[in-house]
Amino acid sequence: MHFVKVICLFFASVWLTATGATQVQSIGIAGDGEFTRITITSENAIRPDIFLRETVDGMVIEMVPDVFQLSAQPFYSEPTGGIYAYTLDTDRIVFELDRPMMVMREIDLPPSGSEQLYRFILDLSGVSEARFRNAARRDESRFARFEAARAASPETPDLIETADVAPRTRPEAPSSKPASIGALMQMAARQRRVIVIDPGHGGRDPGALAIIGGKESEIVLKTSLKLKQMIEQDPRYIVKLTRETDVYVEHEDRVTMARNWGADLFISIHADAAGAPTVSGASVYTISTRGEARIEGTAKKFGWELPIEDGTSVEVSNILQDLTLRETKSNSSIFAEFLVPELGKAGPLVRNSHRQGNLFVLLAPDVPAVLVEIGFLTNRNDARRLKSERGRRKSAEAIKRAIDAYFDRQDLILATN
Ligand SMILES: [Zn+2]
Secondary structure, three states, rough: EEEEEEOOOHHHHHHHHHHOOEEEEEEEEEEOEEEEEEEEEEEEOOOEEEEEEEOOOEEEEEEEOOOEEEEEEEOOOOOOEEEEEEEEEOOEEEEOOOEEEEEEEEEOOOOOEEEEOEEEEEEEEEOOOOHHHHHHHHHHHHHHHHHHHHHHHOOOHHHHOOOOHHHOOOOOOHHHHOOOHHHHHHHHOOOOOEEEEEEEEEOOEEEEEEEOEEEEEHHHHHHHHHHHHHHHHHOOOEEEOOOOOOOOOOHHHHHHHHHHHHOOEEEEEEEEEOOOOOOOOOEEEEEEHHHHHHHHHHHHHHHHOOOOOOOHHHHHHHHHHHHHHHHHHHHHHHHHHHHHHHHHOOOOOEEEEEEEEEEHOOOOOOOOOEEEEEEOOHHHHHHHHHHOHHHHHHHHHHHHHHHHHHHHHHHHHHHHO
């Protein structure tokens, strides 16, 4: 059974209008409980504090925006994807869960392009009950402190009567600076990241041929296996390869595998060929605008669309798709920008080493992806480097350093939110 409870809506509009609160225009929920996304659009950034809690109503996610007011005719999506119901209270939204889920990330997007509203996105992921309970326990004292501070604030007079009760029923809060959503996100971030390495070509498709002998399909497989070995030694990651032997794998299967594995990052590894033997160096490709135009059709054809519940409005699904695409593209570029200088330490780079291409393996709508050309097999020095144990190790180390830098950056963003 699914329902939306709207409580004290009028009251909220009346007193919050005076404080110049932001108007929430829509609340969208999509997903299947394994992965569920909540999207809130508003006129200004809502910057909510978020708590996992176990209450008399069961497991809930409580979201308390800075200031909060609903527009005259907000759009509410039906509860779905592990959310059994949600309550719009005077100053917060409480999502009641019918299965344990945790916050995996939150994204704050300012208006851009044709989108005139701010969007706050909360991605949830299904977890075990024990894990939820752990997280809820950790949130307890933070929640008590938060409520106490809020009750003491003159802007929320309606909460004063509970101010004396909540904090004292909890153990003394630690004296360090108050935990924020960052604490929760750091915990979520501690989840192991899934890296998918895609050695190009294979089997009946050898790829380019090296000037000193050898096939691209073999050379990039060896580099990929080396990289896999390095990533495996780091407990922060889970690493998967789209092929580990000399077999042919269809392009769409490579992307489908990455999506099924829940890839956080997809790295396709190739080696280049050029007419002129003097051309050398590595380069990194991300999806081009032209390639981007193919994403929707390709995703439809191969079933790579986001899990969106039946009954979700076309508008909301379009917003979801759009946001995901934009985020994926920007993350791909960020990773490429980390990768290029690292590859530069392992060998030469071509000019304009971060390029954009209309490449099939980069078409997943929701997995940040790059294609690396680790050098030119038609260049004698590059070919030697790529075929040598030392060169292989240096390329793999460069990619590993970029992976670390990319996820360190993500953790930092999550922690300082
Ligand atoms: Zn290739």
